[in-house]
Each structure stands twice: as structure tokens, then as C-alpha cells.
Amino acid sequence: MPAPWIFLVRSSSTGKFVKDGRTNFSELQAELSKGHQDNLIYYAFDLLWRDGDLRKLPQIERKQRSSDLLGENDIGMPIIYSEHLIGDGQEMFEHAAKQNFEGIVSKRADAPYRSERNQGWIKIKTVQKGEFPVIGFVKDPTGVAALFLGKNEGKDLVYMGKVGTG
Numbered sequence: 455m456p457a458p459w460i461f462l463v464r465s466s467s468t469g470k471f472v473k474d475g476r477t478n479f480s481e482l483q484a485e486l487s488k489g490h491q492d493n494l495i496y497y498a499f500d501l502l503w504r505d506g507d508l509r510k511l512p513q514i515e516r517k518q519r520s521s522d523l524l525g526e527n528d529i530g531m532p533i534i535y536s537e538h539l540i541g542d543g544q545e546m547f548e549h550a551a552k553q554n555f556e557g558i559v560s561k562r563a564d565a566p567y568r569s570e571r572n573q574g575w576i577k578i579k580t581v582q583k584g585e586f587p588v589i590g591f592v593k594d595p596t597g598v599a600a601l602f603l604g605k606n607e608g609k610d611l612v613y614m615g616k617v618g619t620g
Contacts, residue, residue, distance in 0.1 A: 492532070498524065499536035502567055509567035513574075514538075516567065551580040586614055 485493055501520035502509050508516050521535045539546060543560055550558050557579035565574035589611065590602035600618050604611045 494532060496533045497536040498533055499538075500567065511566065512564045513561050513567070514563040547578055547580070554582060555580060587611070589613065592616070 482494070485491065498520055499517070500513070501516045501523060504519060504523060508519065511519075517538060523529075524533065524535050540563070543558070547558050550556075557577060559575060559577050561575040568574060584605070586603035586605055588601050589604040591598050592600040592602075600616050602616055603614045605614045606612075
């Protein structure tokens with residue numbers, strides 16, 4: 455059995471799939487529908503269970519156990535341990551915005567895991583601006599449910615994603 459299966463079967467983690475260094479849900483869906491999962495990388499940023507429930511442990515300790523698990527089993531690509539930074543959140547946010555990232559997530563290092571949003575973690579999104587022509591829509595019984603947006607890249611109109619109207 456390959457090493458990544460040890461990680462997936464004997465533990466439970468939270469993380470995010472990434473393609474080409476970016477998290478884009480519509481691109482992820484497109485890659486999976488084409489059967490291109492080998493283009494994806496999984497960043498593991500929390501470990502919830504390993505031979506028992508770890509959710510009551512502090513975030514920083516769960517992250518260390520996640521790193522240990524990956525190292526002990528010589529697990530590498532396509533699974534990567536997501537490093538954390540301690541320090542100036544404002545500086546990190548500004549850097550994320552310059553890189554056109556979606557935003558940052560800040561978590562209390564001493565907090566236990568909670569599945570619901572709470573005071574222990576904050577997601578701060580950057581605001582990206584641009585002009586995106588509407589190239590389609592999804593209709594529901596009450597009207598338009600979502601818009602499909604594009605972007606001009608040279609002479610091509612490229613699909614960028616779907617946005618809700620709510």
C-alpha cells in the first residue's frame with residue numbers, strides 16, 4: 455500500500471487542494487471531471503484524529519502531530535504540510551493581496567478545533583477588482599440563481615467562475 459494511503463486511512467485531517475499554486479474551486483472541479491487529479495496538491499493544515507480524537511488539543515500541537523505523521527511515514531507529494539506563520543497578520547495580509555491570493559486565515563495557536571466559525575479563527579478575504587463579462591447564467595424558479603463570468607485574455611474569452619446573485 456503506498457504511503458499516502460497510510461495517512462488517509464489511519465488519520466483524519468483538514469486541508470485544501472491546490473492546482474498551479476492557487477485554490478480555485480471551479481478549476482478543481484474541472485480537473486477532477488477530466489480525471490486529472492495528478493495535477494493537484496493537498497496542503498494538510500490540521501490533524502483531527504490519529505489513533506484517537508485530537509480536536510481538544512491546541513492548534514499548534516495538532517499541527518506538530520500532522521508534521522510528525524507526514525515525516526514518520528515519508529509522505530511527500532502530492533501531500534504537503536502547510537506551514538504556519540506567527541507574527542504580523544497585517545503584513546501577511548498585504549503580501550497575500552499583492553500575490554492576488556483569496557485571503558488569509560488566522561487561528562489562535564492555543565485553540566481547540568471547532569467545526570463552526572468562532573472567535574478562535576478569522577478568515578480575511580482580499581478584494582480583487584476587475585471587469586468580467588457575463589457569459590451565461592443559471593435560472594431557478596425565482597429568476598437568475600448564478601452568473602457565469604469570463605475574462606478577456608488576448609483574443610480569447612476565458613471562463614473565470616460562477617458567482618451567486620445573493
